[in-house]
Amino acid sequence: MKVVVISGGTSGMGKGVGELFKKKGWVVVPFGKNPKDGEEMVDVTNEAQVENFFNNVKEKYGKIDVLINSAGYGISGAAELSDFNETKNLFDVNYFGALKCIQCALPLMKSGAKIINISSCCAIFPMPFRIHYCASKAALSMLSYGLKMELSDAKIQVAVINPGDVKTNFINSRIKNFNTNERYQDRVKNAQALVEKNNSKRMSQEYASKKIFKIVNKKKLKAMYIIGRKYKVFNFLIKLFPINVFLKVSNKIFGGKKSIKQQQS
């Protein structure tokens, strides 16, 4: 019996990858904040709920073979004008939520077990008016790299997966802040409009979930994976140019300097 625990297993990629594991005969234990199909109800920001959930997993199954941290959401808006508590909550879910699950899961993991953190390409590529999300995912990626080193003697593998843009409920659950001032004027609104305009070009959830499933089943995990050809190319390019050049390009494309009407023409 193989056991996979999935945070954010109630929707999107977490749910999709869980279904693929189920087909392979694994015991899948998905959870999320708003379960719809009999998953467990656990808010990763609620420490007692997380601890209780993992205690139940211990009692029922006695072990965890794979933990996938997929719970997360996005926030957009100008960093200067963001709500402090809203930003802290983002880190509570995207970073501390994953950390809490890892801390609770590790005592149930033995040699051969795997921890998979679903981060984002935003962890690699800084984007204006989305920077808190980028920062929360960069923190998660760094945690993954640290754990990979710390757990290597225990033979517990750790990998971070950075999907590009995927068509999931992520698009609707993202908190969009349009607050602006004379410094940014229309740029916040324009940057958001560009994201909305590109929604139709996103990868399908099924495609991304299959890729994640394939990665998790690899014998030897690399430290980091990217899902999406476009972002693999960006990752190659970012290594060739100094960060100043990359920031200029990112600001030009995503910084909302052009109105959406100009971009369409």
Ligand SMILES: NC(=O)c1ccc[n+]([C@@H]2O[C@H](COP(=O)([O-])OP(=O)(O)OC[C@H]3O[C@@H](n4cnc5c(N)ncnc54)[C@H](OP(=O)(O)O)[C@@H]3O)[C@@H](O)[C@H]2O)c1
């Ligand atoms: N979609 C993209 O373009 C994209 C790109 C890169 C990275 N990602 C990352 O991929 C992961 C999965 O996202 P997705 O695209 O599959 O979006 P999704 O369909 O919105 O799934 C997000 C999942 O996170 C869960 N979640 C959110 N807050 C939670 C909390 N406080 N406690 C427990 N669970 C919580 C949700 O649970 P409920 O539905 O039950 O509330 C849901 O299951 C996220 O970490 C996201 O940041 C997404």
